[in-house]
Amino acid sequence: MKFGHRPELREILIAMKPEEAYYIGYITKTKGLKGELQLYFEYDAPELLDLDVVFAEISGKLVPFFVSTYKLQNNSTGNFYFDDVDHIDKAQALVKKKIYIPLNKLPDRDDEDFHYNDLVGFTVSDDTQGQLGVITEVNEYPQQFVATVSFQSKEVLFPLNDDMILEIDEDNKTLLVDLPEGLLDLYLNT
Known part of the structure; x- marks a missing residue:
């Protein structure tokens, strides 16, 4: 890894921990033969991001990649x-x-500016079932946001929308939801 042309980033790269990173999207495909990659953004305003260096999750570690150019x-x-991804074979490994x-x-962001992605790390409770666990991931799909929680050793996904969310307590990092009847059973009985 070359640090010569960007020495100010050396400290970020050495000390980077997963809890200090923010998920913005994933690589969808290669383009051409010279290492160009397409990134799909799940972050709602990619034009506001500082994209001089990004991190790819590879084998459970965050690996830095310096961005030469992007559009x-x-x-x-x-x-x-x-930088250093100059051939389709190198790029293919990142898809x-x-x-x-x-x-x-x-x-x-403004203090009042809250996004569903901010719910990662919140403890979620269902109005009927009680405490479910901590939200480990929030993904944006074309129609809605979906949260992931580990409940009774199963990965449970549920939509985040105004119909299901009863209360968000930002101070205590808790979320109260009213999940549809039978949703948890679908995950627990498989």
Whole structure:
């Protein structure tokens, strides 16, 4: 890894821990033969992101990639060239990898500006079933956001929308939901 042309990033790269990273999307495919990659953004305003370095999750570790050039598209994607990824074979190894940026590189937001992605780490409770667990992931799909929770050793997914969310307590990092009857049974009985 070369640090010569970006020495200010050396400390970020050495000390990067998963809890200091923010998920922004994933690599969908290669483009051409020279290492170009397409990144699909699950972050709702990619044009506001500082994208000089991104991290790919590879074998459970966050591996840094310096961005040489990129062009954002109108369909929540961007075409990227990374330093040292100069051939389709090197690029192919990154397809389907999750991409993160350091938390300190996220754009500033107003205190009132809350996104569903902010619920990662919140403890979720169902109005009927009680405490379910901690939200480990929030994914954005074309129609809705979906949260992931580990409940009774099973991965449970449920939609995040105004019909199901009863209360969000940002101070205590808790979320109260009213899940549809039978949803948990679908996961527990498989």
